Amino acid sequence: MxxxxxxxxxxxxxxxxxxxxxxxxxxxxxxxxxxxxxxxxxxxxxxxxxxxxxxxxxxxxxxxxxxxxxxxxxxxxxxxxxxxxxxxxxxxxxxxxxxxxxxxxxxxxxxxxxxxxxxxxxxxxxxxxxxxxxxxxxxxxxxxxxxxxxxxxxxxTSGESLHRRGYKTATNIAPINEVLAAGMLLLSGWDGTSHFIDPMCGSGTILAEAAMIACNIPANINRKEFAFEKWSDWDSELFDKILESLLKKTRDFHYTITGYDKAPSAVMKAKDNIKNANLDEFVKIREANFFETEKQTDGPLHMVFNPPYGERLNIEMERFYREIGDILKNNYSNTNAWFITANLEALKFVGLRPSRKIKLFNGKLEARFVKYEMYAGSKRTKFQTNDLD
Structure with missing residues (x-):
């Protein structure tokens, strides 16, 4: 051995x-x-x-x-x-x-x-x-x-960074790195035991990572190669055996994973990427403006998203984040909603109190990953005292 x-x-x-x-x-x-x-x-x-x-x-x-x-x-x-x-x-x-x-x-x-x-x-x-x-x-x-x-x-041993999973051919204006998406999902407690939604899905990264976590599919199954494949001690039989043993541990998924984006181009890119990752049986994507949507499923809902922030919003930032808070409060009861933003000022306008705040970096930008717990059947958020910065 x-x-x-x-x-x-x-x-x-x-x-x-x-x-x-x-x-x-x-x-x-x-x-x-x-x-x-x-x-x-x-x-x-x-x-x-x-x-x-x-x-x-x-x-x-x-x-x-x-x-x-x-x-x-x-x-x-x-x-x-x-x-x-x-x-x-x-x-x-x-x-x-x-x-x-x-x-x-x-x-x-x-x-x-x-x-x-x-x-x-x-x-x-x-x-x-x-x-x-x-x-x-x-x-x-x-x-x-x-x-x-x-x-x-x-x-x-890896070669190209492992965030390059191999399923993305198309990205949006501000794509989120696959490792950042997977880590956010794991931090949020996502484990595939409820319905899931990304209401601003861009090129579909969070959706793909959510589906792979839910089904326990190996993260880098779609990669074309790893650096160790060029080493003199490369053992392709052993590699195939390891891959086979990982694939035996995949599990069934009994809920829905849904993505919205209001840009038709983003919806097309997201659908392409989900198809490349062989995840289209688990993920449904449609064109919709989050601010005109409401919860479509019974029972608890898990939401993780990456809203736009920074230069592209300019003076609409305040209204944009206020609308996020309003929609969550009015249309998404019984939902754990998480999102990441590098616009730390903007969080003040959401109008809801986060129950978690986790410091992360999106590229070089310092960001906060925040959680809002929406009560079932209530228009108030659940207040908690552990408001961590």
């Missing part, structure tokens, strides 16, 4: 505990959350499984070496001490990505260049030839992380 090794899963701010829970449930060993990262242990099969199944991970790195470096020479020497023939041949291509938190090194391109020199010089000395750099489609992606004087060299 193959030995377990350490891995690092990167995530978005505020999702560390979610990712820690996902990894634990998936069967990872020694799971430990940090800031925007969770470390864990597993074998090669688990590395495949983590890439396929994790909803809130952006990347899975496999650390291969650590050393101390204080200047360019000690960096070069440390990289040279790694036996690169274990991970790369002279006929393959590679690329180096860097993350720096150090007084000794403050220029990421310089660190990447020095690291590259150390690797190609090692190959030249041993074989007379060298592997080439390919920034777009490398065979091996190497990650160099420097924290003060500690250098950690890792292999990127």
């Amino acid at each position: 193959e030995d377990n090794f350490k891995m690092v899963a990167k995530t978005l701010f505020g999702f560390e505990e979610l990712l820690e829970k996902e990894l634990t449930q998936l069967g990872a060993q020694k799971v430990k959350a940090g800031t925007r990262v969770v470390t864990f242990y597993g074998d090669k099969g688990f590395m495949y499984k983590a890439n396929l199944a994790l909803r809130t991970a952006l990347k899975i790195l496999k650390p291969i070496h650590e050393f101390k470096a204080f200047n360019d020479k000690s960096l070069y020497d440390g990289i040279q001490r790694i036996d690169w023939s274990k991970y790369l041949t002279q006929h393959q291509t590679f690329v180096i990505e860097t993350t720096l938190h150090s007084d000794h090194f403050n220029h990421s391109q310089f660190v990447a260049l020095k690291s590259k020199d150390a690797i190609v010089d090692q190959f030249r000395e041993k074989t007379g030839t060298r592997p080439d750099i390919d920034k777009d489609f490398p065979d091996v992606k190497i990650h160099v992380h420097i924290d003060r004087d500690l250098v950690t060299v890792s292999l990127d």
Whole structure:
């Protein structure tokens, strides 16, 4: 049986505990959350499984070496001490990505260049030839992380960021990242045991992630490839076995998932993306203005959405957010309504008191993910005291 090794899963701010829970449930060993990262242990099969199944991970790195470096020479020497023939041949291509938190090194391109020199010089000395750099489609992606004087060299097992699930061909003006959508849904407590609606669905990301969570479909089932498929120890049989075992754990879904958008172009894009994700049996999308809708289902309703915010609203912002509050209050009783906004001022105009406020980031924008609990059969929201900022 193959030995377990350490891995690092990167995530978005505020999702560390979610990712820690996902990894634990998936069967990872020694799971430990940090800031925007969770470390864990597993074998090669688990590395495949983590890439396929994790909803809130952006990347899975496999650390291969650590050393101390204080200047360019000690960096070069440390990289040279790694036996690169274990991970790369002279006929393959590679690329180096860097993350720096150090007084000794403050220029990421310089660190990447020095690291590259150390690797190609090692190959030249041993074989007379060298592997080439390919920034777009490398065979091996190497990650160099420097924290003060500690250098950690890792292999990127994922390749392209895991938020690129592979089902989106069309996006809207301000699309939401798939990992952000999945994390918001998990934070909101969505588990597929009620009806669901996204009343401003844009290109359908929240709907797709909601359906995959409800049916327990692996998050990255639609991806074309992962970086580890180009490694010398790639085991396609093991990968197929892992995928098959994950697909056996999918579950039936007995409710409805509905999306509205008032823009016909958004509705078309959302339908395309849902179809690409093979989720059209679970998700229904139609053209409608949220402000002219009312709740269509009996029983509790779970709502998560990403209303427009920022420049595009200009002076209508106050009215827009007030209308959100009015519609929730008057037309959506017995509903848990969550939405994200980077317009922190606008929340004042909703006119309802949130029962939860969670700080997240949408790209570089600081945002709040807020929850409004609408009473069944009442036009008031449920007041709670834990108004967290």
